[in-house]
Amino acid sequence: MTGRLAAWLRSHVPTREKLEANRLVSPFAHLILRSELWRMTRRSVPRGVALGLFVGVMIPLAHFVVAAFLAVFLRANIPAAMLATFIGFPVIYVGLVALAYRIGEWLLHLDAMTGIQPLGETMQTTQTDHLLQHLTGAGLDTALGLFVLACLFSSLGYALSTVFWRWWVARKRRNRLAGAVADGVTSAVPDPAVFDPR
Template structure:
């Protein structure tokens, strides 16, 4: 059922692959694995999307798309998942990552005062970059592994439930 909804919401792969602004990719987008909704492809897309989403990087959608193309997992899902970090969630996510990194590196808590200036940003970035990066890598790795395993397990459970329904002689939708 979820598979049908997702297929309905996403544009067709012919439409995306033949889009004028993506022609520079040539035949890379012609790989059917980038568009299939199977257990391997979706689980891999979750791993890629969640990993990239939790890293403090610019151009997350492009990076996620390139990795999805390289390892041949579902492209739309991997790109869509990077929107977990959006302007509303970015602050709490990166603060949590900084806190995890600070605790792992055993750094003391630093006082915080916000000032909207380039000098403040560069000064604070010099202080927080190590714990932020370490915490982000830890969170991204854990989320990617958890997302991959969760999709594989849930997909398998769904298949087993469909098999059980069929054995009982009932028709299953989806």
């Protein structure tokens, strides 16, 4: 199962070489193909996951392209960003849109019940309502709900990937240490028969 998933991801997530060969990317290759954007680090991977989840929910088309370009400016890991955009996969996205409509409708209804309508007024004053509708291609209720979901998913993705990264690094260190001890590399631990504290 894990092997099949890895093979599917390899065939669907563009590699650095595929992007380099893409003629649409070639004018921006000096930005997108920088090695630090493809290295897995404790800061860049959670940024990439958060960015990819946000883009995957908010932007219905061209997830990979938008995620890759935004990753350049946020110094996020490009493969993690592109992989996380799969939350916008059509089957999942239909459910997200339905949930987003409910959330947006509830928030706007709640806002309308208040006398001053802080959410609606702020969105109209700052033109956020038009921006959200243009980004998502949806009505205001759905666009607002998608924005809420995108913020929620990207925050959760950032937190969970940070925790997972720390666990994974700690596990690798433990395995390396256990392997070194099993191989007899115990230079850091003195032999009690030889060690003389005097």
